[in-house]
Amino acid sequence: MDSKVAAETRAGVAGRKTGWVGAGKMGLPMARNLLAAGIAVAVCEPNPATLAMLSAEGAATSADLSALDGADLVFATLPDDAALRAVVAGLATRLPRGAVLVEMSTVSPECSAEVAQILANAGILYIRAPVSGSTALAEKGTLTVLASGDPQGWQTALPLISLLSARQFWLGTGDEARYMKLVLNTLVGASSAILAEAVSMGASGGLSRAAMMEVICESAVASPLFKYKADLVVSEDYTPAFTIQQMIKDFTLISDAGRGNGVPMLTSGLILELYRAAANAGLQNEDFFALVKWHSGISAQRG
Known part of the structure; x- marks a missing residue:
């Protein structure tokens, strides 16, 4: 300074x-x-x-x-x-x-x-x-x-x-800042959820995580968040910066805030259940991008 x-x-x-x-x-x-x-x-x-x-x-x-x-x-x-x-x-x-x-x-x-x-x-x-x-x-x-x-x-x-x-x-x-924080966390948590599905689908077609994350981070859907988490996803080292359990807390707040104001929260409700399922599988204290690991495990069992 x-x-x-x-x-x-x-x-x-x-x-x-x-x-x-x-x-x-x-x-x-x-x-x-x-x-x-x-x-x-x-x-x-x-x-x-x-x-x-x-x-x-x-x-x-x-x-x-x-x-x-x-x-x-x-x-x-x-x-x-x-x-x-x-x-x-x-x-x-x-x-x-x-x-x-x-x-x-x-x-x-x-x-x-x-x-x-x-x-x-x-x-x-x-x-x-x-x-x-x-x-x-x-x-x-x-x-x-x-x-x-x-x-x-x-x-x-x-x-x-x-x-x-x-x-x-x-x-x-008023409480505009509280809602803005929930808006951002909705998008952050959704990013992990959709990446988990996308990576599992790509892997089923023979793509490596390294190849997928390289292309994703240079594509139209690239984001600072994906770039920040790319190494974590490739290495499968889910040392937490923000845990799945913390994301469950935030998505509960998100869902409650929306419903309390009469806003349908169908997608957020589904994402909350994904995080809960990952927590029930023992991943509650891993980084929230461990949804990728959880989804890959589910896909492997079904394969």
Whole structure:
């Protein structure tokens, strides 16, 4: 990061107490990026090893929310709706009026709307800011942030969000960012599902995975996602960046959000069942592109 930009960012948050809740796969590299930029951060995270590492890097740490008392700008990366509800219930009584919560997880629009009301009652400005990108992009500070919520809170948080991301999209004053994240994850999850069928069909005609992925990645259907996953598909090393179990969670959110608004979700429902079937076959903790392995196994059994 440019030293002048870093200095200007630190100056812009001078006098503020910045907090972070949840330093997991995505939250940890993002919190570390703030620390590396010279931002003082108080981190709440239940994992003792993570707390020890962040403490060694200069963060104030705690396994509970006490580290965030009095913070006026808090980021959160949480696993699910239940965790968001629990954290917001605690923060609503700890943060001062006028504080900003930037919540960066993939959660349901329904839950997000619920906590928005709780935060509004507490006078806390709420930014929905789910991210798009991998852990590698989180480490580089080049994620894409999808944001909506309170415009004043957005302007307050933007200098730090810019340290974590290469692109930021402001989408509205409600839960638009939550829906945008689900839109993207629908397409990401569908890509793995249709590739699994396409590769199995091609293999039945004598094509190798290496040949198929080379052509696919140079064709009209090429995408950054297919290029990123090509080596994984060819080598069959499905070390997870994002697991099948996590995709099941996301497609459940996708299906529920669509149905809740009267949108037919026939294709998404089918894709969800594909991921569930792969999980039942023991692949739940492998990368979601392991649908290729699962489908190939099914095809081989039928052959």
